[in-house]
Amino acid sequence: MTGPHRKAAITGIALSDCDRVDEATPYALHAQAARRALADAGLTPDAVDGFASAGLGTLAPAEVAEYLGLRPRWVDSTSVGGATWEVMAAHAADAIAAGHARAVLLVYGSTARADIKAKRRTANLSFGARGPLQFEVPYGHTLIAKYAMAARRHMYEYGTTLGQLARIAVQARENASRNPDAMFRDPITVDDVLSGPMIADPFTRLHCCIRSDGGAAVLVVAEDLVPDCAKPPVWILGSGEYVSHTTMSQWDDFTVSPAAVSGRLAFERAGVTPDEIDIAEIYDAFTYMTLVTLEDLGFCGKGEGGPFIEKNRLRHDGELPTNTDGGGLSAQHPGMRGLFLLVEAVRQLRGEAGGHQVHRPDGSPPALAVASGTGGWFCSAGTVVLGRD
Numbered sequence: 001m002t003g004p005h006r007k008a009a010i011t012g013i014a015l016s017d018c019d020r021v022d023e024a025t026p027y028a029l030h031a032q033a034a035r036r037a038l039a040d041a042g043l044t045p046d047a048v049d050g051f052a053s054a055g056l057g058t059l060a061p062a063e064v065a066e067y068l069g070l071r072p073r074w075v076d077s078t079s080v081g082g083a084t085w086e087v088m089a090a091h092a093a094d095a096i097a098a099g100h101a102r103a104v105l106l107v108y109g110s111t112a113r114a115d116i117k118a119k120r121r122t123a124n125l126s127f128g129a130r131g132p133l134q135f136e137v138p139y140g141h142t143l144i145a146k147y148a149m150a151a152r153r154h155m156y157e158y159g160t161t162l163g164q165l166a167r168i169a170v171q172a173r174e175n176a177s178r179n180p181d182a183m184f185r186d187p188i189t190v191d192d193v194l195s196g197p198m199i200a201d202p203f204t205r206l207h208c209c210i211r212s213d214g215g216a217a218v219l220v221v222a223e224d225l226v227p228d229c230a231k232p233p234v235w236i237l238g239s240g241e242y243v244s245h246t247t248m249s250q251w252d253d254f255t256v257s258p259a260a261v262s263g264r265l266a267f268e269r270a271g272v273t274p275d276e277i278d279i280a281e282i283y284d285a286f287t288y289m290t291l292v293t294l295e296d297l298g299f300c301g302k303g304e305g306g307p308f309i310e311k312n313r314l315r316h317d318g319e320l321p322t323n324t325d326g327g328g329l330s331a332q333h334p335g336m337r338g339l340f341l342l343v344e345a346v347r348q349l350r351g352e353a354g355g356h357q358v359h360r361p362d363g364s365p366p367a368l369a370v371a372s373g374t375g376g377w378f379c380s381a382g383t384v385v386l387g388r389d
Contacts, residue, residue, distance in 0.1 A: 008093035009226055009233030010386070012041030012219030013343045016109060018212055018332045019183050026056050027067050029109030029215035034068055037217035042230025043103065045070060048219075050101030052076040052088040055108060055336055064107065074101040080243065081375020082283045083262075085218075085338030086382030090239035092220040102222045106342075109215030110335035132247045144208065144286070146248055146377035148200040151288035153254035155202070158303030160291070162202055164310055166193035168287040169206045169329050171314040176326025178316060178356035183210055184330045209285045209328035209337075216339040218346070234346045237272065237368075238385045240265025246379055255303075257289075258381035259372050260296035266370070267298070270385035274298040277385075278366030279348050279358055280320055281341035283374040284327040290314075293372055294322070297383070321358045321366075324348055338373035342384065345369040349388045 014036030016029040024032070030053070038045060051072035057063035060077050076091050078084060085106060092104035154160050170190055176182035188206060196204035226233045242261035245251045267273060274297060282297075284290045291305040299320060300308040314322040325331045325344045332340065347353045351365035358366055365388070372383040 007223050008096040008220055008236045009223065010218055010236065010342070010346050011221050011226060011229035011231055011233050012037040012043065012217070013346045014040055014217050015181070015340070015343060016215035018181065018214030018334070024213070026109045026215075027064070029213065030056070030064055030107050031068055033109060033215035033217035034105060034107045037105070037107075037219050040231060041219045041221070043219070043228070047103045047225070048072065048105045050074040050092060050095055050104030052092060052104060052106045053108065054079040054084050054088075055110065068107075070105070072101075074104065080380035080382070082285065082336050082338050083241070083373040083375035083380040083382035084336060085342060086239070086371055086373040086384045087241045089218065089220060089236060089342060089384050090241060090382065093236045093239065096220065096222045102225055104220045105217060106220065106339060107215065107217040108336060108339045110213065132250075135249070136247055141248070142200070143377055144200040144203065147286045147288055148203050149248070150254040150292070150378065151202060151286070154288065154292065157255055158306070160303075160306040162194060163190055164306035165202075165207060165287040165291060166190040167309050168284070168290045168314065169193050171309070171312060171318075172284065172323055172327045172329040175316050175321070175324050175356060176330035179325045179331060180355065182326040182331040183212055184326070203286060206329075207287045209333040210330065212332040212334050214332050214334040216343050218339060218342050232350060232389065234349050234386050234388055236384060237387045238266045238268070238270025239383065240269065241380070241382045243380045244378060246376065248377070251378070255292065257292045257296050257374060257378045259293045259374065259383060262381040262383040263297040263370075263372060266383040266385050270387075272368060272385060277320070277368050277370050278360060279324055279345065279369045280322045281324070281345045281369065281371040282322060282327075283337060283341065283372065284323055284329050285333070285337075285374075287329070289374055290322070293374065297370065297372060316356060316358055324353065324356055324358055338382070341371040341373060345371045345386050349386060
């Protein structure tokens, strides 16, 4: 790749300890992931002059930066749910292109599993009843119910079946079975998914993401800093972001996600097409999220997601390996998973994924990847196209 798309690259990635980490605070998971990402890049904290964080503290990212001993001259605290980290990666690349920063650290950490009881006690107070949501709260809409409503609409419009949605969970688990760091690795079947306890019709438990502790960090650097890094660069080739709605009544079409816009922008700016992508890392809080995002990114037509998935295309050895680590459905999901998508995409492009590494027909690692995060209940989307030399 040549030209302006090579101005920013990811050279450091890491996860903190994941699964259930009772002995750690969210701040400690931030620090662990940050240290590991800088070590991966072969740089010291002194090199970091940009910082992005969200989801922790009342003054994020100031509190987290202070905890990490950083004094950044450029910061980003954009918070749009699960899409946050792809949006932040795009902002970091823009800041680097403009000369506002040279090395931007993105970091996240959560103990969503360890403190699940406390979160349950406060869950109903999270959003309150102010602003646009006041018109939905009296009806008892939960986040999962909103996704379930959208899934039902897709089933009505296009004939998508529960069995097809279940195959997403099955293929995610097949990918996770090759990843020793995934929380759940035992095989599951379509019948296992369909016969599980109902959570929100039509979603049974295995249609829904798991809950874990964990953190992640990504270091984005300017092109001139790449030679000083220990690992080969993965270039940010193009990105897009889009915000759709917060209230369901303002969502024009339950079968179209904001990735339809963010994806189109990302591919246009990268100068590539979906057909050229080797792997996809897609936010999968629920199986329907994977299906509709694949459609909206252009990997198949609208309404064709069900048949597309039935052919095992999402497996590590399929035509479009998707959520190659097992995704939020099987690997880990600590509240917001968007940064984990970037870590896994970079790991695959470097050829460092070990037992769950994907290979092209010639045996080489993937050359192009897309990471697409979704926030809220399809309220926001951020899409990033990544490529190696």
